[in-house]
Amino acid sequence: MSLARVYTRALYGMDAPLVTVEVCLAAGLPAFAVVGMPQAGVREARDRVRSAIQASEFEFPRAKKITVNLAPADLPKHGARYDLAIAIGILVADGQLSERAVITREFYGELTLNGELRGVPGILPAMLACREQGREAVIPLANQNEARVVREQQCVAAESLRDVTEHLRGPHQLPHLSALQESAAQQPVGDLADVIGQEQAKRALILAAMGGHHVLFVGPPGTGKTMLAQRLLGLLPPLTDTEGLEVAAIRSVAGHNYNAEHPTAWLERSLRSPHHSCSAAALVGGGSPPQPGEISLAHKSLLFLDELPEFSRHVLDSLREPLESGQVSISRAGYQATFPAQFQLVCALNPSPCGHFDGTLASARATPDQISRYLGKLSGPLLDRLDMQVAVPRQPDVLKQQHQTQEPQTPALRTQVAKVRALQRQRQKCLNSELKTAQLAEHCRLSDDDHAFLVSAIERFKLSHRAYHRVLRLARTIADAAGAEKINKTHLAEALSYRALDRLMQQLQEL
Structure with missing residues (x-):
């Protein structure tokens, strides 16, 4: 039996509580179970993650019983924001990625069937919480504009699962996003x-x-x-x-x-x-x-x-x-x-x-x-x-006057x-x-x-x-x-x- 632990964050109102994705690969009948109070969108991650891993030219552990636990179990989990973290957790548990490469990072993003990353809502509260913990955030490229709002944040944006794995393995590191330097200038609304x-x-x-x-x-x-x-x-x-x-x-x-x-x-x-x-x-x-x-x-x-x-x-x-x-x-x-x-x-x-x-x-x-x-x-x-x-x-x-x-x-x-x-x-x-x-x-x-x-x-x-x-x-x-x-x-x-x-x-x- 092999275990892996990957970090991500849920979206709970304006808060972003930490969610630990625990992946266990064990002997037994092949199965893929997600536990930890997942809603329908989270349970459907099984098919998206399996297809994305295979499309990214990694080996999916078919002959093992895969159990994914989203802790804490009493926190409701909604949406597809956990896809990337689950996929990385499976690759780490299977030995295809190093556990040392993920321990100081948090992962967010929805996976498509061909391994690309889609943006998810609520990235900014997660970035703020991640910055307080001193971890690096790995997010979809579609969320880079809102992530750049956060200053002094170690954050990288990736287009696909393959980009994320290459970043974790090195030496092809993704560049850190730069914070917005310009102050907000209100758009014209009339005088x-x-x-x-x-x-x-x-x-x-x-x-x-x-x-x-x-x-x-x-x-x-x-x-x-x-x-x-x-x-x-x-x-x-x-x-x-x-x-x-x-x-x-x-x-x-x-x-x-x-x-x-x-x-x-x-x-x-x-x-x-x-x-x-x-x-x-x-x-x-x-x-x-x-x-x-x-x-x-x-x-x-x-x-x-x-x-x-x-x-x-x-x-x-x-x-x-x-x-x-x-x-x-x-x-x-x-x-x-x-x-x-x-x-x-x-x-x-x-x-x-x-x-x-x-x-x-x-x-x-x-x-x-x-x-x-x-x-x-x-x-x-x-x-x-x-x-x-x-x-x-x-x-x-006023109507009688000539407008100038x-x-x-x-x-x-x-x-x-x-x-x-x-x-x-x-x-x-x-x-x-x-x-x-x-x-x-x-x-x-x-x-x-x-x-x-x-x-x-x-x-x-x-x-x-x-x-x-x-x-x-x-x-x-x-x-x-x-x-x-x-x-x-x-x-x-x-x-x-x-x-x-x-x-x-x-x-x-x-x-």
Whole structure:
């Protein structure tokens, strides 16, 4: 009886626990068994590994009983990521490869029937864990772009099982992958100067970028709500190395693959814009095993929900906990995964089913009951979690003006946004939208008169305590943008002016 031990890693949410592939070749009736809680895709590795070994001109031990144990046995194993490790383990146990050559390495990849290697999802979390252990990672060539995101990583990429064996035997060693040296540069998404008019909405967009605030645009069709949301991405500063690695890890788990033409795409912010017909599982994550949803793919980026009332209320309410906690936990039978979800939410809606309503029935073709039912699809707890409700009205006077090419505004504004964000992180170690209750008392202290003014406004609009804190956080951002050390009544008044939907609902009740 001969034994071999090869290392690889499973994919469990955002974690990559170590899996030891133990291969035993023993006398007895020829058989090939895989144990250790393998799922269907792992059990099918027997046929792929047998064919790949033979196609690579190695001898498959036919006359022996082959037992492959994937330890630990209580960890579910999914997918074809263990194929390469199993094949290497069989060759080592059969004496065709040296055990010394594999003891300091980890192997990942799916094998084709002719011995080629296919890429697998979730390589990046495995690379990070492998780096901590000081081992060399052997991965498919298709995964090289995401592996290059990890710095100081000993990693080689191979096209086939034959390439891997030649690398283990030497002297034809595969070169180590070099880490990406360039910082991520955001791809062009349009300039804020493209939006004609809508000065208040532009101001709100800049404040949202400075403080990381969630924003809701309210207005009739064709007034620029979607264009404004898309321009917000260009105002945000590039991701830091740590943030970029988090984002790249989520995309790796989701199975995203970027081509070599733009390798830094792994490290860029993105704008996720799911259709209103998406399910709760597609939005927050789900499946078996659990996969990240749109809110996790929008981590450190933007999630844009257009035509907000058209989404199912159940789907929208599933956002409430992630908006507060910055993460989402998905539980399935025998499986639980937690994915990060620190996203900035941008929403847009029409004020009525017909699209037009400015507080008077003359402006709408819908009745008050129809408008109430339409806007009633949005729950109060969800609206409480949105810092800004911005009116984007029709501006007929703008159409009378001759449109002219304007100077780009976004580069200069991005610099201002970066400065204000740096100020916030220096003062409180986080953005204003992330301030906790105890921090609000320290960094958003008001005078007695200003506090009385804010409380009076909260009572008039019948806002909740959560909305009170949201107004304070937004006022802090407005003060930072003005270079003010303390919040005053002017900042509070501007923060309260971004409550367009609350005012609209109040007017609707008076009709």
